[in-house]
Amino acid sequence: MRPRLVGIAAILAQTALTLLIAAATYFSLIPAVFGSGGLNLANGMLPSFKQKLMNFEVDPTPQMIDRVVQAPEADLFAWKQTSNGTVDAATGLPPVEASWMGGWSVTFLNPSWTDRFWYAMPAVASTVLLICVLLLMFKMIGTARVDRFATEPNARRLLAIAVIIGVGGSVCQVAEIVGRHVILGRSAAAGLFEIEWFFSFTPLMAGFVLVLLANLMRRNVALRQDLAGLV
């Protein structure tokens, strides 16, 4: 590929990466940290389009199924008003809402700081890891513009990306599963619903492939060093 075309392609790629970093920050990181559906550090001051309620998919336990069968018209989680605000009528815990849209999901209203932490931290962590990967890719593509792509520093960056995706991606999945267990276990829906979860091995496999590519790049660097100074 002609050097000028490589330069133009690299500039376009870096521009795209910059936009992706901005999008990840705006649409994922900021709502998770400042939004009312996340850590709520802005205390509800963010514009409403960035906010969402704390909600995830669940499976009903046999106990829940019995309750629905015995009283299909009854309110699943009735609320009551107290001097401390709205609470779940049966447990006195913060109110929850269960809904069916092809599958059960539970919405947690007025969550505690602990619940917010467990809900938001996997999203914050995975977005931060994504931004780190995008920044590393930005740096690597920058070296392609000056025809220094297959180098030892880039091999190290590729290895770092592999570890972030493989290990980081898996840890974030586990953190999300554990977090949801904690939130549900502390809520008014505890014992009536259980977490619907799935662990994907895709991040580990992707990380493994990237480790292989990083090692290939290292071999390339070593071979070129062997040939350097050969006339």
Next chain:
Amino acid sequence: MSMPEEHRVVLHLDSLLEERGLTLVELSRRVGITVANLSILKNNRARAIRFSTLTALCDALDCTPDELISLAPKP
């Protein structure tokens, strides 16, 4: 004369060029190697030399390999 640390091979290209009355540019035209690479050889910055390059140099300079290359004594 500086040498890469891993070997003690010395090329006597500069002295042979002077004896034959040739410039680096003319030698480059005769052997088909760039002036830049010949300069690397002349300044002993090369780490390896191809047999084809050695053959072309010996033909162009009308010399034998042992006249072109020698081994510096151990330090």
